Amino acid sequence: MCTMPLDRPSVPLVSIILIFFRIGLFSFGGGLSGWIYRDVVTLRGWMTDADFLSGLALSQILPGANVTNLAVYIGQRLRGPAGAICAVTALVAGPFFAVIGLLVAYDRLSTMPWIQDGMSGAAAAAIGLLLVVAIKGARSASSSLVPFITLAVTFTAVGIMQWPLVPVVLVLAPLSVLLAWRKAASNA
C-alpha cells in the first residue's frame, strides 16, 4: 500500500526533527530541495530518487511553500502522520524565531536614515531573487501557446488590473488544468 511507511527499519522521529530543524535554519533565500535531497537520499538512503523527485513535483504544484510541502511529503513517507508533523514543525520552528528576532533588531535601528536606505536596497536585491524564479517559469510556460496565454492573463489580472488574487486563480486554474488535460489525452 502506498500509505504504508517504506519497507525498511523505521526512521527515528528524533532524526527527522534534527535534520529538518537544521535545514530550516540554513535555508537562506530558498533553493532548499538540494539540501533536503542530500540529507534524505544521498547521505541516509531513506528514499529512492524516484520517490524524492515525485514528491518534489507534488510539493510544487500544490498550494503552500514548496519546502514545507516537501517536508510534509517526506515525513509522511517515512513515518506517516507523526513524521509529517515532526518534519514540517521542525522546519518552520527555527525561521519563526529568527525572522521575529531580525524584525525586533530592525525596529530598534530603524530611526537611522541609512538603515532605511539599506533596507530599500536589500528589498530591491530580494526582488531580484524573485525575478529569477519568475523568468524561469515564464521561459518554460512560453514553450507553447496555451500556457503562455494563461501566464499573461494571470499576470495582467493580478499585477496590472490589481484584481483580487483568489477569485482569479479559482477561475483560471480549472480552465488551465482542463486544457492541459485535453492536450495530454489527445497526445496519448
Place this chain on the structure above:
Amino acid sequence: MRENLLWSLVAVFVPFSLVSIGGGPSIFAGIQHQSVEVHRWVTAREFVDLFAIARAAPGPGSMLVTLLGWKVAGWTGAVIATLALFVPSSLLCYGVARMWSHYRGRHWHTALETGLAPIGAGLILAGVVAIFRVAGAGALSWIIAALACLIFAWRPKLNPLFVLAGGAAAFAILHGAI
C-alpha cells in the same frame, strides 16, 4: 477588539494558504493588498521592510506573514498567522501525498502539473510588480533588482545574504550620492 484582530488574521491567511500555488511569492500581491489597503495592519512602507526582513531571514519567504502577525498582535499574532498560512496547505499536501503513489503517471497528474505551472509563474511576476508599486521605487531599486537577478542566475548557489548585503550597501551609498 484583540480577538477580532486574531480572527481577521485567520480569515485573511487561510484562503491564501490554499491558493499559494508556486509558493509564497505567488500570494505576495494579494497579501500586500489585504494587509495594507483592506485591513491597514501596516503602511506600504512597513510592508516593504517586512518583505526584505523575511527574505533576509532563513526559511520560506512566506514567513512574511509571521511578521505581519507579530505587528498586529505580538507573539500570539505571530503564532496564529504562521499556523493560518502553513496548516491548511500542509493538510492538503498530506492528503495528496497519501494518494500520490496510487495514481503516479495518470493523465490528471500531468494535467495538474502543466495546467498550474503558468498560473504560478504569472502570479510571481504580479508579486514583483506589486512590491515595486508599494515601494514607490525609483530607478535605483529597479537597477539593483535587475543586477541581483543577473547575479542569482549566474551563481545559483551563492548565499543570497551576500547579494542582499551588496544591494543594501549600494543603495545606502548611491542614494546619498544622487
